[in-house]
Amino acid sequence: MAGWLEALEGLAASRAKAGLTRRLRPRAAGAAVVDLAGNDYLGLATHPEVIGASAQSLRTYGLGATGSRLVRGSTSVHASLESELATWLGTPAALVFSSGYLANLAAVRSLAGVCDLIVSDAYNHASLIDGCKISGGRTVVAPHNSPAAVATLLDGHPGRAVVVTESVFSVDGDLAPLAELHEVTSSRGALLLVDDAHALGLLGPSGAGGVAAAGLSGLDDVIVTATLSKSLGGAGGVVAGPAQFVQHLVDTGRTFIYDTALPPAVAAGVHEAMRIARAADDRRALLTARGAQVVSRLRAAGLEVSSPAAGVLSVLAPGPEAALAWAEDCRDRGIAVGCFRPPSTPDGSSRLRLTLNAGIRDADFARALDVIVECSP
Numbered sequence: 001m002a003g004w005l006e007a008l009e010g011l012a013a014s015r016a017k018a019g020l021t022r023r024l025r026p027r028a029a030g031a032a033v034v035d036l037a038g039n040d041y042l043g044l045a046t047h048p049e050v051i052g053a054s055a056q057s058l059r060t061y062g063l064g065a066t067g068s069r070l071v072r073g074s075t076s077v078h079a080s081l082e083s084e085l086a087t088w089l090g091t092p093a094a095l096v097f098s099s100g101y102l103a104n105l106a107a108v109r110s111l112a113g114v115c116d117l118i119v120s121d122a123y124n125h126a127s128l129i130d131g132c133k134i135s136g137g138r139t140v141v142a143p144h145n146s147p148a149a150v151a152t153l154l155d156g157h158p159g160r161a162v163v164v165t166e167s168v169f170s171v172d173g174d175l176a177p178l179a180e181l182h183e184v185t186s187s188r189g190a191l192l193l194v195d196d197a198h199a200l201g202l203l204g205p206s207g208a209g210g211v212a213a214a215g216l217s218g219l220d221d222v223i224v225t226a227t228l229s230k231s232l233g234g235a236g237g238v239v240a241g242p243a244q245f246v247q248h249l250v251d252t253g254r255t256f257i258y259d260t261a262l263p264p265a266v267a268a269g270v271h272e273a274m275r276i277a278r279a280a281d282d283r284r285a286l287l288t289a290r291g292a293q294v295v296s297r298l299r300a301a302g303l304e305v306s307s308p309a310a311g312v313l314s315v316l317a318p319g320p321e322a323a324l325a326w327a328e329d330c331r332d333r334g335i336a337v338g339c340f341r342p343p344s345t346p347d348g349s350s351r352l353r354l355t356l357n358a359g360i361r362d363a364d365f366a367r368a369l370d371v372i373v374e375c376s377p
């Protein structure tokens with residue numbers, strides 16, 4: 001086909017002009033970088049017991065799952081991970097996917113099969129948005145964190161509906177009003193789907209997540225999804241809820257059926273990480289203290305920083321180029337921070353995203369905050 005590469009070059013030039021080119025930077029093993037960019041909130045990705053459990057399973061099962069669990073068989077590692085996840089989240093059942101993205105695609109698409117309206121928060125993660133898109137169902141985007149707007153949308157809809165939200169939002173780190181949202185959904189016979197990606201391991205009793213913190217665990221009108229790649233330091237995703245829904249996903253969830261399963265070695269590492277995370281109140285307390293430390297240090301320097309509900313904070317930048325240069329200057333000085341620009345930012349304003357990590361030493365953490373201030377535009 002003639003001209004398609006030129007068309008791509010034209011699009012790349014427009015992105016470059018808008019300051020939106022993305023670059024892959026090399027990441028050296030064990031680099032002496034203070035990580036405020038990843039999502040290893042509890043510092044478990046490199047925990048020796050997590051690595052040990054994973055290595056043992058690697059020797060038993062080999063590198064990959066070698067197929068879908070429906071075709072290749074379901075290992076005891078997957079089964080026990082799912083049963084422990086269900087216990088932790090307080091749900092009757094749970095199903096593990098090979099990523100949080102795929103878990104969300106399956107959950108939203110499947111719910112659209114029994115609901116004829118999806119109400120999706122304006123700041124939802126791309127995986128939830130894509131779930132709405134591939135579901136083919138009618139989707140209405142609700143203003144961010146507005147139970148009143150959700151109530152109005154549901155009141156205008158006589159059929160079955162599902163409301164889709166994150167618990168802790170992935171860019172600004174603010175918390176959804178889950179209890180109020182559930183009051184709105186349950187009083188109108190609607191379902192509530194909550195992506196607990198950034199709250200699992202951080203909020204709620206024993207780190208059981210934002211849904212547990214809001215007292216909504218185990219309700220038959222609440223579905224929880226989460227990634228196993230953040231506080232649990234591994235990879236994979238989970239959908240947790242009523243047993244009938246989980247069976248429906250096994251029967252019809254395309255990203256479960258037609259996807260090679262999560263490698264058993266990853267499942268085993270995540271299982272061990274979960275055991276540690278459940279008992280990690282000390283790490284959670286450290287993260288709370290660190291969130292307060294970031295806010296006071298950065299606000300004292302005149303920077304506009306969000307208040308963290310869990311482990312994510314954002315610091316406003318004057319524009320996309322300034323955000324990029326700021327993040328690069330920090331990185332040059334050994335501090336990794338996230339740089340979020342449109343279209344990854346829900347409201348079109350660029351910022352640094354800082355993620356807390358309980359595995360960082362106090363002195364390194366304080367130095368990281370100094371560097372962020374010193375490099376600010």
Ligand SMILES: Cc1ncc(COP(=O)(O)O)c(C=O)c1O
Pocket residue numbers: 099100101102104125127166170195197198227228229235236237
């Ligand atoms: C809110 C949210 N949901 C889902 C995902 C996707 O999870 P995964 O990386 O496991 O695909 C992410 C990010 O990674 C996220 O931030």
